[in-house]
Amino acid sequence: MKRVYLLNPLSVGEIASCFRSLSVHPEGVRIMGKKAVFYTFRVRSLSSPAANILKQEALAAGAELATAWRVIKDPDAETDAVLTGTYRQIEIIVRKIRKQQFGLPGIAGEIESALPGLLAPRPYLTYRRSRLDLRSGPKIMGIVNVTPDSFSDGGRFFSTDAAVEHGIELCEQGADLLDIGGESTRPGSRPVDATEEKGRVVTVIRKLRQRTEVPISIDTRKSEVARAALDSGADIVNDVSALAHDSRMPGVITKYGAGIVMMHMKGVPRTMQKAPAYVDVIAEVLSFLEQRAGYALERGIDRDHIAVDPGIGFGKTHEHNLSILKHLKAFRALGFPLLIGASRKSFIGKYTGTGVSERSYGSVATAVWAAINGADIVRVHDVGETRQALLMVRHIMDA
Numbered sequence: 001m002k003r004v005y006l007l008n009p010l011s012v013g014e015i016a017s018c019f020r021s022l023s024v025h026p027e028g029v030r031i032m033g034k035k036a037v038f039y040t041f042r043v044r045s046l047s048s049p050a051a052n053i054l055k056q057e058a059l060a061a062g063a064e065l066a067t068a069w070r071v072i073k074d075p076d077a078e079t080d081a082v083l084t085g086t087y088r089q090i091e092i093i094v095r096k097i098r099k100q101q102f103g104l105p106g107i108a109g110e111i112e113s114a115l116p117g118l119l120a121p122r123p124y125l126t127y128r129r130s131r132l133d134l135r136s137g138p139k140i141m142g143i144v145n146v147t148p149d150s151f152s153d154g155g156r157f158f159s160t161d162a163a164v165e166h167g168i169e170l171c172e173q174g175a176d177l178l179d180i181g182g183e184s185t186r187p188g189s190r191p192v193d194a195t196e197e198k199g200r201v202v203t204v205i206r207k208l209r210q211r212t213e214v215p216i217s218i219d220t221r222k223s224e225v226a227r228a229a230l231d232s233g234a235d236i237v238n239d240v241s242a243l244a245h246d247s248r249m250p251g252v253i254t255k256y257g258a259g260i261v262m263m264h265m266k267g268v269p270r271t272m273q274k275a276p277a278y279v280d281v282i283a284e285v286l287s288f289l290e291q292r293a294g295y296a297l298e299r300g301i302d303r304d305h306i307a308v309d310p311g312i313g314f315g316k317t318h319e320h321n322l323s324i325l326k327h328l329k330a331f332r333a334l335g336f337p338l339l340i341g342a343s344r345k346s347f348i349g350k351y352t353g354t355g356v357s358e359r360s361y362g363s364v365a366t367a368v369w370a371a372i373n374g375a376d377i378v379r380v381h382d383v384g385e386t387r388q389a390l391l392m393v394r395h396i397m398d399a
Contacts, residue, residue, distance in 0.1 A: 012037050012087075012119055014397070034087035039118065041090075041111060043081040044283060046071075050102035051079050057096045063089040087115065117335035125337045125376070126304040127215060127235040127259030132177065134337060137394045138371040140386055141217065141379040142167070142175030143343065146200045147184045163204045164211070171212050174387035177236070178212075179379060180205055180229070181219035185240050185314070187273040187346075194224040201225070202232050209233030217261070221245035223252045230256045240265050240314065242292035243299075250299035261307045261339050262292050266315025276315045282327050285310045289334055307337040307377065318347040325366065328373040340370040341379035364389050372397075 010018065015036045019029045046054065048071040058065040063085025071077045085093065094112050097104040124131040132139060146163045167178050182200035183192040192200075197220065205216055209232065217236040218229035223246045226237045230252070236259035243249050243262060253260050264285045266276050278284050289308045296306055310324050310331060321342070331338050342348070348362040349355065360382045367378040367386050371393060380386045 010037065034091075036086070038084055038086055039090055039115075040082060040084040041114070042282075043083055043107060044280065046079055046081050046107075047102050048075045048077045048079070050100075050104050050107070051081055053100050053102065053104060054081065054083070054093070054097060054107070057093050058083060058085065058089075061085060061089040061092040061096075063093060083111075087119070090115065114333035117333040118329075120335070124304060125236075125259050125307050126257075126302065128257050130215070130235070131304075132215060132259075132377075134376045138375055138390060139176035139377045140174060140383055140390070141177050141179050141339070141341075141377050142170030142173070142383045143379060143381050144170070144178055144180045144204070145184070146180060146182050146204055160203050160207070164207045167204070167208045168211055170383045171214055173384035175214060175383045177215040177217060177377075178208065179217040179219050179238055180208070180234070181238075182225070183220065185219075185269040187269065187313075189269045191270075194222045197222065197225045198228045202228050205229050205234050206232040215259075217259075221249075223248035226252050226258075227256075230258055235259060236261065238309075239263065240269075240311070242289070243296060244292070250296060250301060253296075253305070254300045257305070259305050259307065260296065260301060261309055262289065262296065263309035263314065263339075264288050264311040266311075269314075272315035276317060276320065278320065281316065281320045281323050282330055285324065286330060286334070289331070293334065293336060303336075307339050308334055309339040309341060312340060312342040313345040313347065318350045321345070321347045325369060325373075328370060328375060332374045337376040338374055339377040339379060340367070340375040342366045342370065343378075343380040343382065360385055368393055 012033055016029050016033050019032060051067045051071045055065045055067065063083065066082045068077065068079040071079045090111060094108045098108040123135045124133060144163050144167045170178060180201050182197040201218065205218065208216060215235040216233060217238045218226055218234040219238040220226050220229065221239055221241045226249060237253060238261040239249060240263045242264065266272055289310070293306055293308065297303060308331065312321050312324060328338070343363045344356055344359045348359045348366060352359065352362045354362065363380060363382055364385050367380055368389050370378055371390055378386065
């Protein structure tokens with residue numbers, strides 16, 4: 001029998017679990033865990049002096065920095081870079097470059113602020129007088145569209161009774177929470193006034209609250225709608241504008257102690273898919289979410305009430321969506337629970353050649369990828385299929 005075999009790249013939690021299975025002392029688990037996992041950072045726009053100093057400090061710590069070759073000789077060159085090393089090595093580098101010039105103290109601060117989010121678990125999303133326990137793995141948010149023009153179900157659940165029964169069916173399939181929406185935010189959609197939006201969702205929420213205890217989220221940008229939904233039994237506000245659409249929304253969140261999901265969207269639904277462009281989609285979405293989370297905190301919303309969503313399909317090309325999904329772990333560094341909503345969206349149709357009603361397999365695969373790579377909540381139409389897939393993933397990862 002072979003005495004040596006390769007362990008797949010493991011997370012900090014998986015490394016710790018592996019050590020504990022060997023009866024390693026708890027202090028040893030804590031110390032060695034930081035030495036056993038590599039972190040890789042993309043660093044943008046380093047000057048030649050900064051890149052060379054960072055390279056020297058990385059090598060001295062036993063880490064590595066990859067840059068454009070020209071910065072070695074050209075003092076006026078600028079480069080992006082990739083820094084890779086263990087947690088302990090990165091700590092050493094941060095401490096050293098904090099004392100340097102050429103913008104390196106700022107780089108040190110950004111790396112240092114990312115590390116706690118990468119390491120620390122985000123165990124809960126708090127809402128009203130309860131909290132969603134995220135310790136046992138990603139949660140499933142079932143979608144209930146109470147709209148006549150949804151891209152995914154074409155108004156099938158527009159009536160109150162149909163929407164309520166659909167919500168209960170999703171709960172029976174294993175939804176951990178429900179997201180109720182009364183205004184379509186599909187590309188090209190037009191806004192709905194608050195009175196009409198309330199008319200669509202309030203009774204649905206009230207009736208669902210009478211029949212289920214799962215947390216209920218209201219998908220709205222409007223404080224008036226959010227207030228009515230929370231009065232009717234909702235727990236969380238899912239705001240695609242990240243509190244930018246309605247200045248009164250933070251006051252509603254704090255008054256009710258609601259949870260808040262803040263999403264990135266470039267533009268507005270009606271125009272967001274008209275040639276969206278980014279210099280670096282990951283860096284720009286990260287910056288936006290960090291800024292909006294800071295805005296929420298400044299207005300009195302508690303940190304443990306906040307979740308973030310990079311906004312798959314909201315002002316992004318198909319390639320942008322793939323990049324965000326590929327680099328989901330970057331969003332963990334923000335330190336907030338991460339929600340991903342990719343279910344049945346057009347980029348899945350683009351790459352699978354399927355219509356909206358035929359995208360369940362692609363949607364489940366995307367949800368599984370998101371869950372493995374850091375998502376705490378996946379927002380889906382196909383709850384039963386997603387639950388079964390995530391259960392198997394969890395058992396494999398826990399083996």
